[in-house]
Amino acid sequence: MIPVAEARQRLFDLVAPLGSETVPLAEAAGRVLAGDVAATRDQPPFAASSMDGYAVKRAEVERDAMFRVVGESAAGHGFSGRVGPGETVRIFTGAPVPDGADFVVIQEEVARRGEVITLTGDDYRNANIRPRGADFRSGTALPGGRRLAPGDIALLASMNIGTVPVTRRPVLALLATGDELVMPGDTPGPDQIVASNSFGLKAMIEDLGASARMLPIARDTENSLRTAFDLAGDADLLVTIGGASVGDHDLVGRVAVDLGMEQAFYKVAMRPGKPLMAGRLRGTAMIGLPGNPVSAMVCGHVFLAPMIRLMLGLGADLPPLRQARLAAPLGQNGPREHYMRALIEGDAVRAFDNQDSSLLTVLSQANALLIRPPGDAPRDAGETVDYLPI
Numbered sequence: 217m218i219p220v221a222e223a224r225q226r227l228f229d230l231v232a233p234l235g236s237e238t239v240p241l242a243e244a245a246g247r248v249l250a251g252d253v254a255a256t257r258d259q260p261p262f263a264a265s266s267m268d269g270y271a272v273k274r275a276e277v278e279r280d281a282m283f284r285v286v287g288e289s290a291a292g293h294g295f296s297g298r299v300g301p302g303e304t305v306r307i308f309t310g311a312p313v314p315d316g317a318d319f320v321v322i323q324e325e326v327a328r329r330g331e332v333i334t335l336t337g338d339d340y341r342n343a344n345i346r347p348r349g350a351d352f353r354s355g356t357a358l359p360g361g362r363r364l365a366p367g368d369i370a371l372l373a374s375m376n377i378g379t380v381p382v383t384r385r386p387v388l389a390l391l392a393t394g395d396e397l398v399m400p401g402d403t404p405g406p407d408q409i410v411a412s413n414s415f416g417l418k419a420m421i422e423d424l425g426a427s428a429r430m431l432p433i434a435r436d437t438e439n440s441l442r443t444a445f446d447l448a449g450d451a452d453l454l455v456t457i458g459g460a461s462v463g464d465h466d467l468v469g470r471v472a473v474d475l476g477m478e479q480a481f482y483k484v485a486m487r488p489g490k491p492l493m494a495g496r497l498r499g500t501a502m503i504g505l506p507g508n509p510v511s512a513m514v515c516g517h518v519f520l521a522p523m524i525r526l527m528l529g530l531g532a533d534l535p536p537l538r539q540a541r542l543a544a545p546l547g548q549n550g551p552r553e554h555y556m557r558a559l560i561e562g563d564a565v566r567a568f569d570n571q572d573s574s575l576l577t578v579l580s581q582a583n584a585l586l587i588r589p590p591g592d593a594p595r596d597a598g599e600t601v602d603y604l605p606i
């Protein structure tokens with residue numbers, strides 16, 4: 217058994233950042249920006265009014281001052297002339313401030329009679345003008361290596377970027393194994409259960425910005441497993457689920473080695489997730505997750521997610537662990553790093569009483585994995601512990 221950190225390092229060694237592709241901006245949300253993208257224009261491209269009102273010269277602004285309206289500047293239709301002394305241009309939000317003007321009086325503080333306005337306000341500190349380039353200048357870059365959030369997409373649109381270089385989506389092939397498994401919606405036989413792991417993992421993988429291809433469930437025979445391995449095709453990562461332990465029907469490791477897998481490791485000092493295996497099979501990175509449903513999902517959070525982030529070009533840094541006070545005491549931990557299903561309530565964390573790795577009801581209620589180092593001493597309520605939000 218190797219420690220979790222070492223397993224993660226060996227897994228990182230099996231994968232590498234993927235290349236890039238170009239996608240239309242409207243399809244770029246959630247993708248990882250593959251390089252810096254620079255604005256090709258200033259925004260706003262001209263000094264723009266931030267309010268509906270009247271554009272005047274600041275030097276002439278005072279209560280009761282009067283101006284003659286000589287034109288209009290609307291968004292998309294500027295005023296081509298120049299504002300002279302004693303003159304004003306009716307202006308609207310987003311419209312270019314005309315030459316000669318450097319101040320916008322809001323219309324609520326103006327009395328208008330025909331083509332003449334009189335200023336009625338007392339406070340003229342704010343010019344109500346957004347300078348050219350106030351948001352960004354031509355050449356301002358959105359740095360690569362970030363997952364594009366809705367706000368980034370809006371910014372790229374504003375920068376006039378129609379197509380975006382993004383990291384290719386990693387493709388993960390998911391291979392569930394076991395004679396006992398049927399697909400959700402099928403009719404299980406008396407000794408059968410419904411496959412859940414590939415569905416939970418697919419959801420996690422897609423949430424991370426990768427794509428998941430579910431292969432047909434492999435039966436517990438060498439032939440069925442060989443056929444299934446062939447179907448993995450050109451996936452970036454083959455993920456097997458189940459058949460990883462030491463039982464007579466746990467064939468995944470054996471068949472993979474027969475097919476030429478170079479094993480990177482087998483068994484990790486963690487709970488759940490001990491019988492994890494990994495290696496490279498016919499040039500494809502492979503990770504074999506334990507079949508217990510919670511074990512598979514915990515390994516997804518602890519190992520698959522960082523591998524996917526690395527392939528996406530987001531680096532090898534792990535999301536920082538968070539800290540919380542224990543709501544209830546915990547006994548001595550065993551020799552494996554324990555990822556306990558837990559609930560964050562305010563600033564306290566409470567581990568669920570039943571940590572059996574088959575309990576999806578508990579996983580579904582959990583919003584954190586409370587992490588205990590191997591051999592961790594008993595802990596009192598109120599002590600600070602690390603957790604990973606899930």
Ligand SMILES: Nc1nc2c(c(=O)[nH]1)N[C@H]1C(S)=C(S)[C@@H](COP(=O)(O)OP(=O)(O)OC[C@H]3O[C@@H](n4cnc5c(N)ncnc54)[C@H](O)[C@@H]3O)O[C@H]1N2
Pocket residue numbers: 392393394396397409410411412413414457458459460461462463466488489490491505506507508509511573
């Ligand atoms: N003698 C020992 N027995 C076991 C050990 C051990 O060290 N010595 N390790 C235990 C641990 S820890 C785990 S975890 C499991 C892992 O076993 P496998 O990876 O071989 O998984 P399976 O035996 O195939 O299945 C375990 C369990 O999970 C169910 N399962 C499997 N795949 C799915 C799926 N896709 N969806 C839902 N449920 C699934 C399966 O029916 C079993 O109930 O081994 C322990 N045994």
Ligand code: MOO
Pocket residue numbers: 486487488489490491506508511512573
């Ligand atoms: O390690 Mo197993 O994954 O505890 O259930």
